[in-house]
Amino acid sequence: MTLFVGLDLGGTHMRAVAAEPVEGQRPRILGDASRATPRSGPTDVIAALADTIRSAVDKAERALHDVVAVGCSAPGPLDPRTGKVHVAPNIPGFTDVALSERLSTALEGIPVFLDRDTVIAAIGEGLAGAARGARDFVYVTVSTGVGGAIVSGGRMVRGATNTAGEIGHWPIALMGPRGSGATAGIEGLPPCGCGAVGCVESFAGGRNLATRFGVAEASEVFRAADTGDARAKELVAQAEAALASLAVGLVNGLNPALIVVGGGISEHEPEHVLEPMRKAIRERAFKVPAAAARVVPAELGADVGMIGAVLAARERASGRGEWSQ
């Protein structure tokens, strides 16, 4: 049986599964493991990744030499072709790290295929989740931040330097009629983590939502809105309006068959995420693409990074270029 490893590298934890792919379905997971992500630099992070992989393979009662390839989901920006992470802002010292090469060396030469977390999620949903069979879809995650990945004609939209898909930073909040001159488009808008203003994420990302309300978790804002708090209701309405505009833009601009919506906020607050997107598409998008587009929840949940990484590794090991180039 061909064994693959799927790895999800995050700022606080790393998780790995050893799994056998099953055509058109979720891979069969045979073993899993996790570690805290070291804060002491890339050498320790890579050692911990190798250790986590070995644990997952052990739990699967298999040997490392059974592993065909490792897929790795990591926060961007990174280069999926060279396997180099440009910078991972939440992992101290993780700048210009040749992750694929160094991890492969630590694993006795097993190939390691790296890709951005949202791209891996889109591959997972496309091959074994909500977008099975769709050639044109957009994956959107609404969580701490808002991100995504775009698939067109069965191929990942990569862009010139592999950063395409950052749709959470599409500006949707020009002040328009009230702004003017030098201030048109910026006055009164909340700042976004990316340094700009007016991005979808500045309104709909969990971290920004919580910060604007002065609490630790976005869930508290939704709870306060449910109990009638006026400011929380206003913030939730703005988050909904931002996601609604994003949905209309995606439908008019990209004409997807599906918009697959994942991430923690989508999962816990679908009526504040998926419903406003559907309503806006019905009411505001062009008729032909609106009729072609469905907004659906992601199917792979919190394991999407590992499951997607298993599938990405299988695709790239088999030379199927449509996802990687």
Next chain:
Amino acid sequence: MTLFVGLDLGGTHMRAVAAEPVEGQRPRILGDASRATPRSGPTDVIAALADTIRSAVDKAERALHDVVAVGCSAPGPLDPRTGKVHVAPNIPGFTDVALSERLSTALEGIPVFLDRDTVIAAIGEGLAGAARGARDFVYVTVSTGVGGAIVSGGRMVRGATNTAGEIGHWPIALMGPRGSGATAGIEGLPPCGCGAVGCVESFAGGRNLATRFGVAEASEVFRAADTGDARAKELVAQAEAALASLAVGLVNGLNPALIVVGGGISEHEPEHVLEPMRKAIRERAFKVPAAAARVVPAELGADVGMIGAVLAARERASGRGEWSQ
């Protein structure tokens, strides 16, 4: 010498050229012709198109049987694979017309390849204009309306039903902090021709700009702004801010190597179109994609429809699928 015909079907006029393609350059135009577009229904329009083509071929001192294929640029929505126009709002009675098939019949069986005007323009700029050699670029037209086409990895982004690229109708004007509840995102915004509000085109399209200022032509708004009219200056600032947000969104979302900007307003008012886009990318987009993206003027001018149609016909006649599927 292989001869192709490029046809540009518009609401008021139709124009045709008979030309020989020259690899990597503009085709060599041997003859051209134009007619007013009949207002009396599709049968008359198709007869006039065939007549215009015959005139262009005559002027080239060639015969119809020398023509390998005809490329036709038309306003969407349409289906480039079947050659059917769903609806051309500016041509009376032009609904569900099998344009390729009927025109081919009128031309003794010469194949006719149909595509949307902005897609044809992107093919023209990509093969013989400002985007020669670029595999990832966006074509944007700022004219009466705002439209575009997206090329990713050397392929046209088509979408599920061939309407992708309508980036002029990406909403960029959520009212954000001041709107709330049911009205969040809509209050106080000017209407767009598409029936929605907040689209790039509602601020930056020439027709909307002129209508909002109460004049016939957008050029009058720019002239009034130049002479210090406060309302005109405000409208121009809003148009610039809308295009700036579009540029940031395109760079963050699609990571193009080039944004090629065409259309009459871009050509006549580059400091109000290209410059604000460049400035916004520098100041507000993510660093990696911002460093990769250049905003450049289109090179093919008002002939882009015909030139692009010649090149599209050559590509499709030779079976090169990257532009058509």
